[in-house]
Amino acid sequence: MTRILCNHPNHNYTLNYFSELFHCGKSTISEDIAIIRDTLLAFRLGDLLTTTGAAGGVRFVPLIKKEDSASYIADLCHELSDPNRILAGGYLYMNDILHDPHQVNQIGEILATRFMDNQPDFVFTVETKGTPVALASAHFLGCPVVVAGRDGQAVAGPLVSINYVTASSRRIQTMSITKRAIKEGSRALIIDDFMKGGGTARGMAHLLKEFNVDIVGTGVVIATKEPIEKLVEDYSPLMVLEGINEVENRIELSAADWITAN
Amino acid sequence: MTRILCNHPNHNYTLNYFSELFHCGKSTISEDIAIIRDTLLAFRLGDLLTTTGAAGGVRFVPLIKKEDSASYIADLCHELSDPNRILAGGYLYMNDILHDPHQVNQIGEILATRFMDNQPDFVFTVETKGTPVALASAHFLGCPVVVAGRDGQAVAGPLVSINYVTASSRRIQTMSITKRAIKEGSRALIIDDFMKGGGTARGMAHLLKEFNVDIVGTGVVIATKEPIEKLVEDYSPLMVLEGINEVENRIELSAADWITAN
Numbered sequence: 085m086t087r088i089l090c091n092h093p094n095h096n097y098t099l100n101y102f103s104e105l106f107h108c109g110k111s112t113i114s115e116d117i118a119i120i121r122d123t124l125l126a127f128r129l130g131d132l133l134t135t136t137g138a139a140g141g142v143r144f145v146p147l148i149k150k151e152d153s154a155s156y157i158a159d160l161c162h163e164l165s166d167p168n169r170i171l172a173g174g175y176l177y178m179n180d181i182l183h184d185p186h187q188v189n190q191i192g193e194i195l196a197t198r199f200m201d202n203q204p205d206f207v208f209t210v211e212t213k214g215t216p217v218a219l220a221s222a223h224f225l226g227c228p229v230v231v232a233g234r235d236g237q238a239v240a241g242p243l244v245s246i247n248y249v250t251a252s253s254r255r256i257q258t259m260s261i262t263k264r265a266i267k268e269g270s271r272a273l274i275i276d277d278f279m280k281g282g283g284t285a286r287g288m289a290h291l292l293k294e295f296n297v298d299i300v301g302t303g304v305v306i307a308t309k310e311p312i313e314k315l316v317e318d319y320s321p322l323m324v325l326e327g328i329n330e331v332e333n334r335i336e337l338s339a340a341d342w343i344t345a346n
Numbered sequence: 347m348t349r350i351l352c353n354h355p356n357h358n359y360t361l362n363y364f365s366e367l368f369h370c371g372k373s374t375i376s377e378d379i380a381i382i383r384d385t386l387l388a389f390r391l392g393d394l395l396t397t398t399g400a401a402g403g404v405r406f407v408p409l410i411k412k413e414d415s416a417s418y419i420a421d422l423c424h425e426l427s428d429p430n431r432i433l434a435g436g437y438l439y440m441n442d443i444l445h446d447p448h449q450v451n452q453i454g455e456i457l458a459t460r461f462m463d464n465q466p467d468f469v470f471t472v473e474t475k476g477t478p479v480a481l482a483s484a485h486f487l488g489c490p491v492v493v494a495g496r497d498g499q500a501v502a503g504p505l506v507s508i509n510y511v512t513a514s515s516r517r518i519q520t521m522s523i524t525k526r527a528i529k530e531g532s533r534a535l536i537i538d539d540f541m542k543g544g545g546t547a548r549g550m551a552h553l554l555k556e557f558n559v560d561i562v563g564t565g566v567v568i569a570t571k572e573p574i575e576k577l578v579e580d581y582s583p584l585m586v587l588e589g590i591n592e593v594e595n596r597i598e599l600s601a602a603d604w605i606t607a608n
Contacts, residue, residue: 086348087391092448105389127367129349171503179524183493185485186354212474212493219478223447231445231474241433262441 085113086120089132089144093196094226098141117142128152146224148197150346156190157322157339164323167333174328176306176335182216182277191322192220195275195303198320198342199225202300204273206230206266210259210288214276217305221275230266232259232291244294248287250280259287266295274302279321282314289316306337347375348382351394351406355458356488360403379404390414408486410459412608418452419584419601426568426585429595436590438597440568444478444539453584454482457537457565460582460604461487464562466535468492468528470550472521476538479567483537492528494521494553506556510549512542521549528557536564541583544576551578568599 085102099110106113121132128149134142160181169177181187195217204225209218210232222229234257245260274288285302292299307314307321322343326336347364361372368375383394390411396404422443431439443449457479466487471480472494484491496519507522536550547564554561569576569583584605588598 087352087386090349090352091451095448124349177503177524177526179493179527180490183481183491185481185491186357188481189353189485212477215474215477216481219445219447219450219481223451228442229445229447231441241439262439264439265441 085116089120089142090130092226093130093144093146093224096135096141096143101141143226145200146193146196147200148193153194153197154339154343156194157343160187160191161323161337161339165335165337167335170328170330170333170335174330176325176328176337178277178306179213182213182305188216188220189223191217191305192222193224194322194343195221195320196224199273199301199303202273203271204300205270206272207275208232208272208288208292209275210234210284213278217277218275221273221303225273230261230272232261232288234259244291246287246291246294248283248290250283257284257287259284259291261291266292266297269296269298271298271300273300275304276302277305279304279307279314279316279319281311282316282319285319286315307340347378351382351404352392354488355392355406355408355486358397358403358405363403405488407462408455408458409462410455415456415459416601416606418456419605422449422453423585423599423601427597427599429597432590432592432595432597436592438568438587438590438599440539441475444475444567450478450482451485453479453567454484455486456584456605457483457582458486461535461563461565464535465533466562467532468534469537470494470534470554471537472496472546472550475540479539480537483535483565487535492523492534494523494550496521506553508549508553508556510545510552512545519546519549521546521553523553528554528559531558531560533560533562535562537566538564539567541566541569541576541578541581543573544578544581547581548577569602 099113102113103110117132124130131145131147132142133145171177204227206227207218207222207229209215211234215231218229242263243260244263245258247256247258249256272292274285279285289299302316302319304321306323306325309324309326321340323337324340328335361375364375365372379394386392393407393409394404395407433439466489468489469480469484469491471477473496477493480491504525505522506525507520509518509520511518534554536547541547551561564578564581566583568585568587571586571588583602585599586602590597
C-alpha cells in the first residue's frame, strides 16, 4: 500500500480499491493507513490525506521538511561550486544534475512542497533543459506538464506563438504551444532551470495570458543575483548565483533565502 | 522503509543505514525486509534484492509482470488510437502522454524491466521528446541520463558531434554531446520516443562509438511498421504503428510482439 500510494503522489485512491486489491475489510485498510501515516510523518517522508464522502479516499502528499530541503540544497550548492564546472563564457555546467533522476526527483519534491498549496492544474515550462525538473515537480504535485517549444517544429497541431526578448541576451526568440494542450482558465505553475533577466519567464506568462490561465507561482533551480530587477516579480529560486569568476576560478552560489529561513 | 526503498530504485541501502535511521537492530530490519519483499512480490509491485559482504545491503528492483505491461500498453494503444490525435501530415499527437508524469513513469518502468538484466551504466537519448521517457527509465534502472543536443547550442563545454541522415525525411541533422558527459568504455541503453527509419538511433550509436561505449539495448515508445528494414537491427518498441489513415480517419496502432507474448 505504501508503494502504491507513494508511487503516485496526490492521486486519490478509494478505500474500496485497496480493500479489493488486498481482499480485506475497509476498517483494516483504515487502520493500516493510520500506521503508514504516523510512520511517514515521524520520519519526515510525507503525509497521507484522507477525504470522506462519495469521492473520498486517501492520497500521498510529499512533504519535505525545511531542514531537509536546506541540507540537500547546501550539498547541491557545494557540488555545483566545483571550479571544473566553469564553462567558456562564464556558464555553469549542470546538465549532469538535471539529467540525474535522483537529483531531479529531490529538486522536484522540494519545488512541489513549496507550491503544493497553490494547487496548480499543470506545470508549464519551455524546452529543453527545464523539462526534467518540471516533470519531477509535476509528478509530486500529481498534475501534467505542458512544454512550450522554442520553435514551431517540435510542437504539433494548431499553435499559439509569441516572440519575446531575453533580458540578458537581447535576442528575439519564439515560443509556441499546441492549442489543445491548455484548458482555458486553468492554473499554471511555471518551472524552469535557470533565470537571468526573467525574459523567458515573462514570455511564458504572456503566452499563458492568451488562454486566460492564472499563474500561481514561478519556481527556478538557479537564479542569478544580477540583475536584481527581473522582468517577473514573484519567483522562487532554489539557489542564487552571485557570479562566476573566471579569473579566480570560483563559483559563488548559495541557497535562496526561503530555503534557509526557519 | 518501503517509501525510501521504492523512491530510489536500484540504489543500494546498507542495513546500517536503516538500523541507524529507525534506531533498531539489524535483525529487526532484516525481518522487515523479508516481509516487505513478500508483499511486493505477492502484489507484483517489485522485488527487494539483498547482497551480503562489506558493500552489502538491500535495494528495490521494479519488476512489472508481463500481464500488467500488456494490459497497460493495450489501454495506451486504445487511448492513442483516438482519431482526434491525427495531425496534419499524418503525425500522431502524443505530447500529452509524454508529459504526463504518471504515464511516463509507467512507460519507464516497463522499459526498465525489459532492460534491467542488460545493466546499462547510463541511458542515452537525443532531445527533446525522448527525454521524459529516458529519465523515467533511468529512474527505475538507478542510472543517469545523457541527452544529446540537436545543435551545439544547448550543449555545454567541449563537444563531440556527428551528422546523420534520418531515413524517413532524408534531411541531414547534427547531434552533439558534451565530452565530459560520457565515460569511455561504459554501457549505454538508447531510449527514444519514436522510430521510423532508425536513422536517429543509428546516429546515436555512431556517436557512442566515439567513446567506445557498448550499446546494451534500444527501446522506443512507438516504432512504425514501415519501413520494415530499419537502420538499426535490434530494438524493442512498446507499440507498433501500422499506419495513419487520414482519409478514413483511423490510426492503426498495436502492442509490440514481446509485450503481448507469454
